[in-house]
Amino acid sequence: MTTENVELQRRICTLQKKRRSINAHFTLKGCRRISESDYQLPVVALACNFAAPDGNTPPILNPWEVETLFHEFGHALHSLLSRTEFQHFSGTRTVLDFSETPSQLFEHYAWDYRLLSQFGRHYLTGEIIPEKMVASMNDAKRMLSATEVQRQVRAFHITANTLLQMFKIFWLARN
Numbered sequence: 001m002t003t004e005n006v007e008l009q010r011r012i013c014t015l016q017k018k019r020r021s022i023n024a025h026f027t028l029k030g031c032r033r034i035s036e037s038d039y040q041l042p043v044v045a046l047a048c049n050f051a052a053p054d055g056n057t058p059p060i061l062n063p064w065e066v067e068t069l070f071h072e073f074g075h076a077l078h079s080l081l082s083r084t085e086f087q088h089f090s091g092t093r094t095v096l097d098f099s100e101t102p103s104q105l106f107e108h109y110a111w112d113y114r115l116l117s118q119f120g121r122h123y124l125t126g127e128i129i130p131e132k133m134v135a136s137m138n139d140a141k142r143m144l145s146a147t148e149v150q151r152q153v154r155a156f157h158i159t160a161n162t163l164l165q166m167f168k169i170f171w172l173a174r175n
């Protein structure tokens with residue numbers, strides 16, 4: 001690998017804390033056909049705002065940051081694997097539902113023990129992340145999702161009741 005490639009890789013994959021919270025994928029150069037058999041290779045960048053190391057430990061991502069990294073990496077793969085005639089139709093430059101499909105799919109890998117056990121290790125001991133811990137993380141995630149659904153149902157209930165009361169007041173005032 002050349003020095004130029006190493007520098008490019010460093011710039012493309014910057015995992016540092018920034019002042020503003022940004023987690024995003026950027027297509028710097030999209031794919032497009034450049035000849036009968038060749039395509040322009042896409043160039044993408046991920047900007048992820050992860051917690052900075054404290055000076056004594058390496059950067060350690062929490063489960064939500066790993067999920068974010070996988071999400072953005074799903075966007076990156078979508079763009080990198082694109083083969084289109086025109087670059088303005090390549091990768092994530094498509095309808096929103098479809099542009100989020102690979103990234104949403106990749107998020108699920110961030111919670112799958114079969115994949116996490118391939119790289120998730122304790123930074124001091126090198127111990128592979130315990131399967132039981134991943135199961136607990138998944139349980140906590142499901143509990144938080146259920147709580148969020150309950151919050152939304154409650155908010156809908158309050159909004160619906162408020163609208164109903166307003167309608168009754170309006171109806172009584174008219175009649």
Ligand SMILES: [Zn+2]
Pocket residue numbers: 071075100103
């Ligand atoms: Zn996304």
